[in-house]
Amino acid sequence: MSTRKTDDVTGIETTGHEWDGIEELNNPLPRWWLWTFYATVLWGIVYTILFPAWPLVERATGGVLGYSTRGEVAAEIERVDLANASIQAALLEVDPGVLAQNEELYSYAVQAGASVFRNNCSQCHGSGAAGAVGYPNLLDDAWLWGGTIEDIEYTVRHGIRNEEDPDARWSQMPAFGEILEDEEIVSLVAQVQAMASGTTPADGPAAELYLQQCASCHGEDGRGDRLQGAPNLTDAIWLYGGDEAALTETITYSRFGVMPPWGPPRLSEAEVRAVSAYVHQLGGGERAREEEASLREETGPGAQDSTRLAGTDAGPSD
Numbered sequence: 001m002s003t004r005k006t007d008d009v010t011g012i013e014t015t016g017h018e019w020d021g022i023e024e025l026n027n028p029l030p031r032w033w034l035w036t037f038y039a040t041v042l043w044g045i046v047y048t049i050l051f052p053a054w055p056l057v058e059r060a061t062g063g064v065l066g067y068s069t070r071g072e073v074a075a076e077i078e079r080v081d082l083a084n085a086s087i088q089a090a091l092l093e094v095d096p097g098v099l100a101q102n103e104e105l106y107s108y109a110v111q112a113g114a115s116v117f118r119n120n121c122s123q124c125h126g127s128g129a130a131g132a133v134g135y136p137n138l139l140d141d142a143w144l145w146g147g148t149i150e151d152i153e154y155t156v157r158h159g160i161r162n163e164e165d166p167d168a169r170w171s172q173m174p175a176f177g178e179i180l181e182d183e184e185i186v187s188l189v190a191q192v193q194a195m196a197s198g199t200t201p202a203d204g205p206a207a208e209l210y211l212q213q214c215a216s217c218h219g220e221d222g223r224g225d226r227l228q229g230a231p232n233l234t235d236a237i238w239l240y241g242g243d244e245a246a247l248t249e250t251i252t253y254s255r256f257g258v259m260p261p262w263g264p265p266r267l268s269e270a271e272v273r274a275v276s277a278y279v280h281q282l283g284g285g286e287r288a289r290e291e292e293a294s295l296r297e298e299t300g301p302g303a304q305d306s307t308r309l310a311g312t313d314a315g316p317s318d
């Protein structure tokens, strides 16, 4: 029960609340507090008129200033694109084989390429580009389809064995389970393992079978064929595995590694070039043939040995 009365000591009316004989005076709110409160109410109303605020069925009220965070991001992206437009145009103009000679452009390409790689390639090739079963390691100098910056750019732009791009790199190993006897496959598994360890028997039925069935793609010497993306079988680097089970599966059922094409619209031309430059400098990049020839002329034979990039005479492989 609350009854209001006037406090004897101060002469101020009480609120009528009382706890153990202590009563609450009904002092007015301080002016400064009250005005601050009114100001925040006013500010709140004005804010919801100017900016997006009240949720409606489809979307919130837009606000008379027309501001949106989405629009701000779009403007930011446009600003960055504009700032990069000239360097991206320059990146597309330069011949990829000599890109590394232009320091500023090259370092832009490698950095931009690294971020393109993280966003688009790492889910298959690994964030460090070391690959996984079926997904080649891009750090080494063993290449299925070629390791010059032009080769890499072609692979990236068109992809491999995909139905989307008519210019995709394409080849298919037959499934020998339908062609050969089981014992023949067993002997080929042993033959391939021997080739990988460098102890190939010069002749014999398995070697004969290899020459008949496999050499047209993997080469008589087993060093593969980049025009067909056929892996080098002599380097003990395996895309699908070099143990008996993996080799039996590869030869019996064949394999069909697919990579999507990354040319526009998926990535811009400049992004394709940048990520190719990035992959090229990861460790196994090879010099373009003309570039190597010009380098040899300038500095004499053997000069390329001291460079970071492997020479083109490293055999084709996976």
Ligand code: HEC
Pocket: 116, 117, 120, 121, 122, 123, 124, 125, 134, 135, 136, 138, 142, 143, 144, 145, 146, 147, 152, 155, 156, 160, 229, 256, 257, 258, 259, 260, 262, 275, 276, 279, 317, 318
């Ligand atoms: C969906 C998985 C996938 C994604 C994503 C992917 N790749 Fe690949 N990539 C593959 C496969 C599978 C192969 C090997 C195909 C084969 O067996 O020939 C390959 C092969 C390559 C090769 C050829 C390697 C060689 O030895 O010649 C390059 C270069 C390459 N990828 C770069 C990239 C780049 C750069 C990106 C990102 C823009 C990318 N890949 C994204 C699956 C992928």
Ligand code: HEC
Pocket: 171, 172, 173, 174, 176, 188, 192, 210, 213, 214, 215, 216, 217, 218, 228, 229, 230, 231, 233, 237, 238, 239, 240, 241, 242, 247, 250, 251, 255, 256, 257, 258, 318
């Ligand atoms: C028409 C061409 C062609 C013929 C013929 C062919 N291959 Fe292949 N082989 C390929 C291609 C292409 C690949 C890579 C497949 C992929 O990456 O999807 C491959 C992959 C392999 C691999 C996997 C290598 C690795 O790194 O994991 C082995 C092993 C292999 N072939 C063995 C053989 C043997 C043995 C024969 C003969 C019985 C043979 N191939 C015949 C084209 C061929």
